[in-house]
Structures are given as C-alpha cells and as structure tokens.
Amino acid sequence: MKKILVIHGPNLNFLGIREKGVYGEMSFNELNDYLLKTAEEMGISLEIFQSNCEGDLIDRLQQAYYDEVDGIIINPGAYTHYSYALRDAIASINIPTVEVHLSNIHKREEFRHTSVxxxxxxxxxxxxxxxxxxxxxxxxxxxxxxK
Structure with a gap:
C-alpha cells in the first residue's frame, strides 16, 4: 500500500472558523475525515500533519524521506508565497509532491499569485x-x- 502524507500549513486548523466565504464551511476535522475516507477507498495509506510553524513543516518533510513516504500533498498556506526554506525542503527530499489550495490563489490578492x-x-x-x-x-x- 502506497503511503501519502498530507501536510497542512498555517491557519488551516481554523477551517470552518476563518473566512468562510473564502475557505468554506467545512471544519478542519471534517476535511481530514473526508481525506481519510477517500484515501481508504483508493487503497492509500494516509497520514495527516498540520503545523503553524515553518520549522515543524520542514522537519516533517525531512522525516517523510526517512519514513519512505511515496507522495506528499501540501497546502503551505501563506508560506507558499515566501518560504524558500520550505521550497528547499521539498526539493531536497525528492518525493513527488502536489501543492494544493482551497481557494483559487490566482483570483485573490496579487501577493498570492506567486508560489515559491x-x-x-x-x-x-x-x-x-x-x-x-x-x-x-x-x-x-x-x-x-x-490502481
């Protein structure tokens, strides 16, 4: 069974509380339950991690290398736009990684249009x-x- 790690960045633990017009009504726990259920249906072993701290996210990415994680889904939150340290951590582990965002970052404030x-x-x-x-x-x- 393939192992996928989902990494949620800063403020995602406040889903369902913050800016519902942008991020929706679904709570953080509801999102994670949805992901775990879908992963099970797809035959994927899924681990979920969240932190508001850049260093914790980098530590977890590096640990994914040692844990032999097969793939990563990351929502870096605001770190998307300026964290070269997070970028370098993703590059260094050589694990296929998909960046995801709940909102369309390209339709929002200009600073959100660029992802490092x-x-x-x-x-x-x-x-x-x-x-x-x-x-x-x-x-x-x-x-x-x-499959």
Whole structure:
C-alpha cells in the first residue's frame, strides 16, 4: 500500500472558523475525515500533519524521506508565497509532491499569485475547495501507479 502524507500549513486548523466565504464551511476535522475516507477507498495509506510553524513543516518533510513516504500533498498556506526554506525542503527530499489550495490563489490578492514552492512540486491544484486535496490524491495515484 502506497503511503501519502498530507501536510497542512498555517491557519488551516481554523477551517470552518476563518473566512468562510473564502475557505468554506467545512471544519478542519471534517476535511481530514473526508481525506481519510477517500484515501481508504483508493487503497492509500494516509497520514495527516498540520503545523503553524515553518520549522515543524520542514522537519516533517525531512522525516517523510526517512519514513519512505511515496507522495506528499501540501497546502503551505501563506508560506507558499515566501518560504524558500520550505521550497528547499521539498526539493531536497525528492518525493513527488502536489501543492494544493482551497481557494483559487490566482483570483485573490496579487501577493498570492506567486508560489515559491510550486516549481519544486509535480503540480499545483487550486480553487476547488476540499476537492483540491482529492484531485491531489488522484494526481499522485496516477504518478505512483496506484490502481
């Protein structure tokens, strides 16, 4: 069974509380339950990690290398736009990674239009709400040849 790690960045633990017009009504726990259920249906072993701290996210990415994780789905939150340290961590582990966003970052404030992490990912999915993560799982499944 292939192992996929979902990494949620800063403020995602406040889903269902913050800016519902942008991020939707689904709570963080509901999102994670949705992801776990979908992964099980797809025959994927899924681990979920969230932190508001850049260093914790980098530590978990590096640990994924040692844990022999097959693929990563990451929503770096605001770190998307300026964390070269996160970008370098993704690049260094050589694990297929998909960047996802609940909102369409290209339709929002100009500073959100640039991702420093996307160039080291196999792709970016944005604007489909919680389904962005499912699309990320499907993309990794294809990349990892999961039936």
């Amino acid at each position: 992490t996307a160039p080291v990912c196999i792709g970016q999915i944005a604007g489909f709400g919680a389904y962005s993560y499912i699309l990320g799982m499907q993309a990794l499944s294809k990349k990892l040849n999961i």
